[in-house]
Amino acid sequence: MSAAELADRGLSLDITDAVATVTLSRPERRNAMTPRMWHGLADIGASLPEQVRVVVVRGAGPSFSAGIDLRLFSAEGVQGEDPAPSAAEPGFEDYVAGLQSGYLWLRDPAIVSIAAVRGYAIGAGCQLALACDLRVLADDAKLCIKEPALGLVPDLTGTKPLVEIVGLPRALELCLTARMVGAAEAAVLRMAELVVPGEELDAAVADLAAALLATDAAAARATKALLAQASGHSLEEQAAAERRAQRELLSAKLAQA
Ligand code: ACO
Secondary structure, three states: OOHHHHHHOOEEEEEEOOEEEEEEOOHHHOOOEOHHHHHHHHHHHHOOOOOOOEEEEEEOOOOOEOOEOHHHHOOOOOOOOOOOOOOOOOOHHHHHHHHHHHHHHHHOOOOEEEEEEOOEEEOHHHHHHHHOOEEEEEOOOEEEOOHHHHOOOOOOOOHHHHHHHHOHHHHHHHHHHOOOEEHHHHHHOOOOOEEEOHHHHHHHHHHHHHHHHOOOHHHHHHHHHHHHHHOOOOHHHHHHHHHHHHHHHHHHHHHHO
16 A cells, blocks of 8 residues: 555554654544554555564544544544444444454564553554554553443454453443543553653663563564463463474574574
8 A cells, every 4th residue: 555545544654764653643633543544554464574573553633542543433424434334233343353354464473562541542553552562652641441331342353352451340340431541540451551741652662672682583573372272272282382483583593594
C-alpha cells in the first residue's frame, strides 16, 4: 500500500533500518479507528520488510486512539467506509477476523512491537496497545476497555493479553466497569513496561528499540517464540521446546559459518 493509500486510511509508516514506526494519523478525531484503518494495519504487517525487527505503534496528536469511530454506529456513517455486515449474516465472524488481522501480526516472533501511548487509549485503541508486546506510556496516558459499556465485547484480540497481563479478576473488573486506568495504575497492573514524562516518550521508545536491537537477531526471534508458548506448556513440554529451539538456532548458525 502506498504512502498516499495509507494516509487515506489515517495511517503513516516510516521504516528506518530495523525499526518500523506506524502512526495513527487522524489526530483531529483523536485517531478514531475504522475498518479501512484496521485493514491498512493488516497490510502493513503483511508487507513488512524482513530487516524490520522492532515495530513502534504511536498516535499523532494528544491521544493514542479514541477507539472505534463512533460515527460508524450512526446513520450518517463514515465517508468511504462500507457498512459492517449485520451479525445475523453468515459472514459476520469472517468480517471481524479481517479486522482482527490488523492486530494479530504485532505478536509475530520476527518482530518486537512497542505501543507508545500518550493521552487516551480507549476501546479498540486500548486493544491495539494490548496487541503490542510492550507498552511505554506517557504519564498522561489513560487506558479504558470501553466496549462492554457500549453493549459490545472487546473483539480486537485484547482479551487474551489483558487476562495474561493483569489476571482474570482484574481483567473482569476493568472490562465490566469500563473504567479509566491512569498511567501510574497501569504500571502497577503491568499494563506498562515503562511510564515516562510526556516529553520523554519518543526518546524512551527509541532507547528501548536500540536496546532490543543490540541483541542477536536470530536469538531474539527464537526467544520470543519460546516465551510466547510457555504459558500453554507444562514444564516438561517447555524444557523440550527450549532444547529444540537451541538446536535449531545453533544449527542455523553453524550452517551459516
Ligand atoms: N469517534 C469519532 N470521533 C471521535 C471519537 C471517536 N471515537 N473520539 C473523539 N472524536 C472526535 C470528537 O467528536 C471531536 O470532534 P469535533 O472536533 O468535530 O467535535 C474530536 O474528535 C476531538 O475530540 P474531543 O472529545 O474534543 O477530544 P478530547 O481530547 O477532549 O477527548 C476522548 C478525547 C476522551 C477520547 C473523547 O473524545 C471521547 O471520549 N471519545 C469517545 C471514546 C469512545 O467511546 N470510543 C469508543 C470505544 S469502544 C470501541 O473502540 C470498540
